[in-house]
Amino acid sequence: MLLILENALLYPCPKYPAGDWEASYLPHEDVFFASADGTRLHGWYIEHPTPQAVVLYLHGNGDHVAFLGPYLKLLRDELRLSLFAFDYRGWGRSEGRPAEAGIMADGRAAHDWLMNRAGQSAAQIVLFGRSLGGGVAVDLAAERGARGIVLQNTFTTIPDVAARLFPWVPVRLLMTNRYDSLSKIGQYEGPAFFSHGTDDTLVPYELGRRLYDATPGPKEFFVIVGGGHNSPEPPDYYVELDRWLKSLP
Numbered sequence: 001m002l003l004i005l006e007n008a009l010l011y012p013c014p015k016y017p018a019g020d021w022e023a024s025y026l027p028h029e030d031v032f033f034a035s036a037d038g039t040r041l042h043g044w045y046i047e048h049p050t051p052q053a054v055v056l057y058l059h060g061n062g063d064h065v066a067f068l069g070p071y072l073k074l075l076r077d078e079l080r081l082s083l084f085a086f087d088y089r090g091w092g093r094s095e096g097r098p099a100e101a102g103i104m105a106d107g108r109a110a111h112d113w114l115m116n117r118a119g120q121s122a123a124q125i126v127l128f129g130r131s132l133g134g135g136v137a138v139d140l141a142a143e144r145g146a147r148g149i150v151l152q153n154t155f156t157t158i159p160d161v162a163a164r165l166f167p168w169v170p171v172r173l174l175m176t177n178r179y180d181s182l183s184k185i186g187q188y189e190g191p192a193f194f195s196h197g198t199d200d201t202l203v204p205y206e207l208g209r210r211l212y213d214a215t216p217g218p219k220e221f222f223v224i225v226g227g228g229h230n231s232p233e234p235p236d237y238y239v240e241l242d243r244w245l246k247s248l249p
Helices: 006-010 067-077 100-118 133-142 158-163 181-187 205-213 235-247
Strands: 027-034 038-044 053-058 082-087 123-132 149-153 190-195 218-224
Touching: 006 038, 027 100, 027 158, 038 067, 038 100, 053 067, 053 133, 067 082, 067 218, 067 235, 082 100, 100 123, 100 133, 100 149, 123 133, 133 181, 149 235, 158 205, 181 205, 190 205, 205 218, 218 235
Parallel strands: 053 082, 053 123, 123 149, 149 190, 190 218
Antiparallel strands: 027 038, 038 082
């Protein structure tokens, strides 16, 4: 039964109209663009007048852009970032049905759009992935490179996560969704900034540390003591992230 429901459990896909789609407090450009197979996707481009970095934001499986407005505003204002946040196929106002290959293709299409819009190369863009979005960020970084990657509460592989949640099921053998960041991260040698909560019961802290340990380039790990999977980051996280961003070449 768990395997039959694999996609439903992994891809809850909150959709329009839930959320604040106006976000009047956050000036943004509504963007519609196409993935490689023609699937119509949607996102928000949020521009800072003097950004210290241009960021592709890759959200977790329980979010869409209209839930993220306050957080995106914080990132823009406190860290001086220009951001492109978009929804994978099946989320928010994006069309289609989710699957790993399609979501990875959506990440590449969003990356292409941002490079064109901001006039930046892959080597100039920071990839920022949370939870499921960390798997997309690692895939992009391994294939295309990045100025840096920021990974929040992410994993080695999705079967590793499922094995912790359902230890009586041979999920490593049977799951079709893999998101094998552990095998990909070695292809990325640029800077990386990790964070993870020690009390994360969905993606265990140990999986974040294993991915960090496998990362070959310059890296930092910010420990959120007592933090759960969806706990807000403490103020000193943003101080350290801002310092790290300023250190990027």
